[in-house]
Amino acid sequence: MSTDSTRASIRAVASLAGVSPSTVSRALNSPELVNAETRRRVLECAERLGYQPNRAAQSLVLGRTRNVGLIVPDIANPFFAPFIKGVEAYFRDTEFAVFLADTDEDTATEVRLAEAMVERVDGLILCAPRMSGTRLRAVASKTTVVLANRTSRTAPSILQDFQPGMDQAVAHVHALGHRRCAYLSGPANSWSNRQRRKFLGAACAERGIELVDLGPYEPRFAGGFRAADEVLAADVTAVFAYNDLVALGVLSRLTARGVPVPGKPVPGKPVPGKPEPGVPGESGGLSIVGVDDVPMASMTNPPLTTVAIPVAALSRAAAATMHSMLDPGAPKAPPLPPAAELATRLLIRGTTGPV
Amino acid sequence: MSTDSTRASIRAVASLAGVSPSTVSRALNSPELVNAETRRRVLECAERLGYQPNRAAQSLVLGRTRNVGLIVPDIANPFFAPFIKGVEAYFRDTEFAVFLADTDEDTATEVRLAEAMVERVDGLILCAPRMSGTRLRAVASKTTVVLANRTSRTAPSILQDFQPGMDQAVAHVHALGHRRCAYLSGPANSWSNRQRRKFLGAACAERGIELVDLGPYEPRFAGGFRAADEVLAADVTAVFAYNDLVALGVLSRLTARGVPVPGKPVPGKPVPGKPEPGVPGESGGLSIVGVDDVPMASMTNPPLTTVAIPVAALSRAAAATMHSMLDPGAPKAPPLPPAAELATRLLIRGTTGPV
């Protein structure tokens, strides 16, 4: 019955076990330094008192918090949920706990949050951060930083490989006969956006597809709404959206406007609200390709063709890298996980069809 | 140029300002106890050195961490994203930082996480926790607890008011002529589930609607898939799903099976994969009602009729309650926010129609 209202300290355990506090500390942290029998007794007493070392005191003397921070642009964006889950799941079985923060896609908020976190953690995982290189360097000088989807010489970064997915997407669309397509771009200062655009551009050039740039749009469903109308005016037959949310927004708006997706020409059914006739290759509808493979992408009607990203591998790699940097005893993460694990790939579903 | 590699301590500031450490501490924490001019000088020196009090040391002496924990069943469930965001947004402007954890809808994990968190926080916000009353009491005895969507005598709880929404849903469905409906239940030990069922049951009884219980199903999209087939076998004309995810799963599966939603009878088009004919009132299709109003509910085709929950008000109230309990100086949260703010309401969209 150790129902003491106030928490047991290391001294309470020590005196109950008839040893000094240092011995208790050793029994707990460096078992090999203490006599087996003594250790057993200490552990038993600790157990009996429900002893839990005071973390503030440990942090103070050790100079480490055993917390890690995780900053993402938007929790509500379904792309980040599995990322967060992956990181949390990884650290669940370690001595580390994780602080999560959401920047609301705002760079200033991101900087403020990073600065607030630095005080309370041993390391910071920055997922797709938008802050400047200078800022990043400032943060990295104060704590251990691991980057996901952002390059930098300042800190190790785990990156997806967009090339295969984007290439497959263009090949697919090309095979369906599309020759003039649009890219709906996302945040201008985002590494992901630049990557997507780059590989898309290269693959299109290679295959003789004309690529029109539209945007930037906010990387959400609402952004896709706005994009949809601009797409209709751009005289293309297929669009590559920055991500699934935008793609879904486009799909929804297009459906509402009566534009068929993908382009199965509906004879005699012109596009309402789009009075200019004579625009070639358009009344046939549009094909749409997203990126991310968020859960809802497979639930729409028609389901979305999209470039899937191995988020779980990404988050696990980021977490493992951080862990190995903070705790030399940790299972050391390979400097970079096998490229194949981080490769994107095309998932062909219902929103792409022949011109 | 105070580019010192090692962080400035309170002593560094003290000696730079020519005062004692206690004065620096007072200048920072109890301005009224120190001479205005001295204070100005101290603050300037602190600024110059980029001084940031060591949190571990403060925690140790103060006995408070200035962290709060937040535990939710599933980050990936779009219902919780705004909740989390609300809590994070609230604490963003306070001295508190928040730890987030995801239980994966698992009670054992929930308990473990709560116990791990207790060590590192001053208070714990438990969103829709499933742990037993006994466990809850154990946790609450170790730290300040605020509950969201879970009743308890142990700790203050913020609850949504499901009555109006459920009542409106039943009235709506009744007006459309439905007389035999199903409830697709969620987690058995969830307060939300019991509430939904209760008000649904009462409203149906009142209006002479027969309510069939199905499930429980896991509260996700996949759960709805399984539910859909059982619904078809249950000979009902409308279903109330535990939440939107389940509703969307049902919708998707039904669409795939060729069952029209809502029930606009498609003449001469029988339900494939459902060989038994002669079942009355079914080939006409089904009406579906969800709960939550997650973002994707408005994006499907047809968009989902659902009972919307004011999550932002809920999370804000929970955060404010916690804040006022931890910090007497905080804007004191009303014991309970105005009921109207927490009331659910029906959003009629496309998945409900006449029998």
Added chain:
DNA sequence: ATGAAAGCGCTAACAA
């Protein structure tokens, strides 16, 4: 209004 000193709970030299 300010300084000196004690101590929060723990770990790690150093001694024994």
Added chain:
DNA sequence: TTGTTAGCGCTTTCAT
């Protein structure tokens, strides 16, 4: 193998 001692950086009596 174990105990003694000295701090980690801060706040807070208690003096002055």
